[in-house]
Amino acid sequence: MTRRTIATVGCLLSAAGLGCDGTLPSPAAITYIYADGVGNGEIVGADPRSGRTIALLAFPSGAAEVLGTLLFDGTTAYYADDSAGVPGATTDVSSIRSIGLAGGTPTTLVTGLDVVDGIAVDADSLYFVDYYKDAALDISSAVSFIGKAPRGGGSFVKLVDGVPGRLEGVAVSGGSLYWSSATDGTVNRISTAGGEPTVVATGQGTVYRLAADDSGVYWVNGGQAFVDCDLTDGSIESVPAGSSAAVTVVGGIDNLSSVVVSAGTVYFTMVGAQGCDSPSNLPPGGAVVEVPPGQSAGVPLATGLSSPFDLFVDDGVLDYTDTSAGYVRTPHTVSLGPTD
Secondary structure, eight states, rough: OOEEEOOHHHHTTTTTOBBSSSOOOOOOTOOEEEETTTTEEEEEETTEEEEEEEEEOOOOOTTOOOOSSEEESSSSSEEEEESOOOOTTTSEEEEEEEETTTTTEEEEEEESSSSSEEEEEEEEEEEEEEEEEOOTOOOGEEEEEEEEETTTTTOEEEEEEEEEEEEEEEEEEOOOOEEEETTHHHHHEEEEOOOOOEEOOOOSSEEEEEEEEEEEEEEEEEOOOOEEEEESEEEEEEEETOOOSSSSEEESSSSSSEEEEEEEEEEEOOOOOOOOOHHHHHSOOOOEEEEEEEOSSHHHHHHHHSEEEEEEEEETTTEEEEOGGGGOOEEEEEEOSOOO
16 A cells, blocks of 8 residues: 655645646546645645646635535536535525536536535435524524435435434435434435435434445444543444444544445544644644455554545545645545555
8 A cells, every 4th residue: 555645735726726747637547636725625636646636626715615515426526615605694505516527617516505514426316415504593493404406417306304403424325315413413314216214323423424335334423522622432333235233343433534435445534633723733643544344443544644534535546635734735645456
């Protein structure tokens, strides 16, 4: 396994808006990473084989919040754009857009949303979680819904509506759509065709970040005890395909931040020890970890990180970002195949 830095955010924000060598990555080889520098949302394309990069989209400071509402499917980046208004207001302020990884003009897929907390796609459809409050922005009155629209864009329908509290995270596989609730600690499922939702797991503490493939659905249980801003004793949980019972994939992990799955292999990130301070004051205790199918112990792929978070896997490459001083996210990649 090899860990290689693709580029720094500072280089990506060059006057030309291109990668460090001023060239556009080949669309055939391009993968995808997300970066956020000093309040500016940015979607970054990168070629892991050559290290070339290009900023596909850059948002003005404070105009958009992409973190947590971003998806990559191998050729396209899907993202939530809140730049039309104030996130959390009851007016329609958010849209879901897409952009091809070779660059170009973004396509608006869904409009009339509030705060998008998760995006998923299958062969035909786009799914998302929307979260909204009342006119006074009272969190206690917040409700969420699960929406479905054509993958190429258009009007959406609500598969699940009027759920009290905030839903976070959504994943789709095998004709089932999964989502988690940060309010009641549950993981839930509904057929992508609609119908009655069912509860997959309860008592999950701080639940966020879902992933799914043919092997089952996986999620981050962040833990319940706070110690100096830390979440302790977290775990990666799963309901395997064909089962109705949740099992622990790996437990006893502090400060879990994200999870993805590919062919039954689970990858997760854990951030360094917290301290209610900026990332520049955190010890380098973060890591990116792999858990092979059927195993209960993780294999570190990258260690000594501060706050790794954005995590994507595609075509034998695992992408992630690590936050350093000034909240600048630096993209990295790990080759999952034989080393060069």
